[in-house]
Amino acid sequence: MTATPALQSYSEGRWQQGTGEQRPLLDAATGEVVATIPARGPDAAAMLDYARTVGGPALRALTFTERAAILKALARHLSGHLSELAALSACTGATRRDTAVDVDGGIGTVAAYASKGARELPAATVLLDGEIEPLGKGGTFAGCHILASRLGAAVQVNAFNFPVWGMLEKFAPAFLAGMPSVVKPASQTAYLTELAVRRIIDSGLLPDGAISLLAAGPGNLLERLTAQDTLGFTGSAATALALRTHPVIAGRSVTFNAEADSLNCSILGPDVSADDPEFDLYVDQIVTEMTVKAGQKCTAIRRAFVSPALLSAVCDALSSRLAAVVVGNPRDSSVDMGALASIDQRSEVRKAVAALGAAARTVFGDPAKVEPRGADSEHGAFLSPLLLRADDLFAAPIHEVEAFGPVCTVLPYPNFGQLVSAVALGQGSLVGSIVSADDSAVADLLGRLAPWHGRLLVLNRRDAAESTGHGMAMPQMLHGGPGRAGGGAELGGLRAVHHYLQRTAVQGHPALLEALGTERKQS
Numbered sequence: 001m002t003a004t005p006a007l008q009s010y011s012e013g014r015w016q017q018g019t020g021e022q023r024p025l026l027d028a029a030t031g032e033v034v035a036t037i038p039a040r041g042p043d044a045a046a047m048l049d050y051a052r053t054v055g056g057p058a059l060r061a062l063t064f065t066e067r068a069a070i071l072k073a074l075a076r077h078l079s080g081h082l083s084e085l086a087a088l089s090a091c092t093g094a095t096r097r098d099t100a101v102d103v104d105g106g107i108g109t110v111a112a113y114a115s116k117g118a119r120e121l122p123a124a125t126v127l128l129d130g131e132i133e134p135l136g137k138g139g140t141f142a143g144c145h146i147l148a149s150r151l152g153a154a155v156q157v158n159a160f161n162f163p164v165w166g167m168l169e170k171f172a173p174a175f176l177a178g179m180p181s182v183v184k185p186a187s188q189t190a191y192l193t194e195l196a197v198r199r200i201i202d203s204g205l206l207p208d209g210a211i212s213l214l215a216a217g218p219g220n221l222l223e224r225l226t227a228q229d230t231l232g233f234t235g236s237a238a239t240a241l242a243l244r245t246h247p248v249i250a251g252r253s254v255t256f257n258a259e260a261d262s263l264n265c266s267i268l269g270p271d272v273s274a275d276d277p278e279f280d281l282y283v284d285q286i287v288t289e290m291t292v293k294a295g296q297k298c299t300a301i302r303r304a305f306v307s308p309a310l311l312s313a314v315c316d317a318l319s320s321r322l323a324a325v326v327v328g329n330p331r332d333s334s335v336d337m338g339a340l341a342s343i344d345q346r347s348e349v350r351k352a353v354a355a356l357g358a359a360a361r362t363v364f365g366d367p368a369k370v371e372p373r374g375a376d377s378e379h380g381a382f383l384s385p386l387l388l389r390a391d392d393l394f395a396a397p398i399h400e401v402e403a404f405g406p407v408c409t410v411l412p413y414p415n416f417g418q419l420v421s422a423v424a425l426g427q428g429s430l431v432g433s434i435v436s437a438d439d440s441a442v443a444d445l446l447g448r449l450a451p452w453h454g455r456l457l458v459l460n461r462r463d464a465a466e467s468t469g470h471g472m473a474m475p476q477m478l479h480g481g482p483g484r485a486g487g488g489a490e491l492g493g494l495r496a497v498h499h500y501l502q503r504t505a506v507q508g509h510p511a512l513l514e515a516l517g518t519e520r521k522q523s
């Protein structure tokens with residue numbers, strides 16, 4: 001089985017049809033209808049109520065380690081459905097390499113949380129956070145902090161570019177924390193999320209109510225949230241702002257986490273010359289970030305900073321590498337880069353490239369022209385990789401406009417002072433990378449760039465063989481970033497689990513507090 005023609009939602013323990021207009025969702029490469037999505041899903045109040053009153057109690061009755069064991073079995077179960085999920089993933093425009101990031105990466109994230117939960121969390125339902133602090137001179141009064149599962153639902157609104165990873169990287173820590181997930185995928189690629197949820201439900205591994213799916217417009221989902229619920233969002237900065245300032249979210253202090261867009265940078269250190277291995281590592285990394293998922297990664301490199309002396313050499317090296325990239329039907333194994341998620345998305349990217357064009361010139365590629373292998377660019381959302389060059393380091397559009405596709409701009413920086421100022425014009429990013437073998441210069445730069453970033457990668461000949469790469473969000477490492485990037489924090493190992501737990505200070509006799517550490521299983 002592949003996708004259901006009319007997408008269904010999973011609510012109150014059963015699959016349900018939506019209502020209202022059915023919008024066709026097209027294959028990104030062929031333009032054929034993959035599925036339709038209804039305007040409205042099941043009643044949001046009933047969906048949330050079931051998650052809170054059936055899923056939540058069932059999850060909270062399990063210890064952290066019991067939940068981790070379920071996640072482990074779930075990762076194994078989903079791995080058994082990899083080929084089915086990968087086949088449908090191609091409809092989103094994804095090559096097998098792209099699917100590895102989304103589907104394999106999502107399952108890997110579940111496995112990573114299973115393993116972290118088993119190794120680092122207790123057979124308990126409440127966590128002790130930190131040490132017991134004496135609060136009285138006589139030793140009869142002290143305090144500590146505990147972390148307990150919130151009683152609501154973890155609502156997760158996701159972006160179109162990671163229909164599986166985007167869901168699983170939020171679901172796994174929420175599950176481990178004992179909160180039921182209510183998943184609202186982006187409409188464009190919701191058919192792949194729906195298939196993954198079907199396989200999760202079919203596994204029979206999860207307690208009833210532990211996951212719900214809203215495969216439809218958001219309806220009045222947000223209006224129904226309470227202070228015990230959480231809202232995790234991934235998507236554009238504009239939608240993040242609308243949700244953050246929503247009267248219910250703001251008014252009821254609903255815990256809110258946003259992962260928004262980001263003008264990530266990659267810096268070639270001034271110590272590097274064109275003959276150094278770091279030069280090739282830098283070029284390789286940019287080509288990878290431009291072409292994996294056709295550049296539709298929130299972590300992709302948008303701004304490439306190099307010394308003025310190497311500007312032309314970097315542009316030339318990138319151009320010759322990009323000329324060898326085969327764009328085309330993602331089902332063809334000889335293709336390097338597939339399609340954008342939709343024709344609309346391609347129009348958005350072309351618009352963004354035109355805005356960047358006010359401050360940069362195109363070095364490689366034509367936004368209006370590409371000859372895809374095994375497909376055509378009228379029905380498929382294909383776009384050439386586009387490399388731009390801006391000679392003015394501070395040209396505003398380069399630091400303001402996100403072209404969410406295979407687009408990167410190279411800029412020259414004369415010194416670290418101006419470099420850091422230019423990076424800061426991006427207003428906060430998910431990830432930055434420095435390619436350099438000069439550890440002391442890197443240490444200086446790291447300290448100055450850290451306040452603007454959620455993650456920083458240092459790449460050179462010593463770590464390249466094992467590096468997981470600029471764009472890869474690893475479950476062990478923080479994913480999120482300040483400012484424009486949304487100000488949120490996901491992953492980062494158990495930090496993401498803590499996000500779903502309420503931290504409470506408990507004060508009393510030290511003997512009571514000590515006992516909390518040993519008698520953690522809730523009745």
Ligand code: NAP
Pocket residue numbers: 157158159160161162184185186187188216217218222234235236237238239240242258259260261262297298402404430485486
């Ligand atoms: P989007 O248009 O903001 O949509 C994101 C999600 O929000 C979708 O599920 C969308 O549903 C939903 N949504 C829109 N309006 C809503 C509302 N009023 N109430 C509730 N939900 C609402 O973003 P996108 O186009 O899918 O994603 C692209 C953007 O995401 C890029 O800017 C990219 O940088 C960013 N992104 C960030 C990360 C990260 O981790 N930081 C990861 C991936 C992508 P519908 O689809 O049904 O409209």
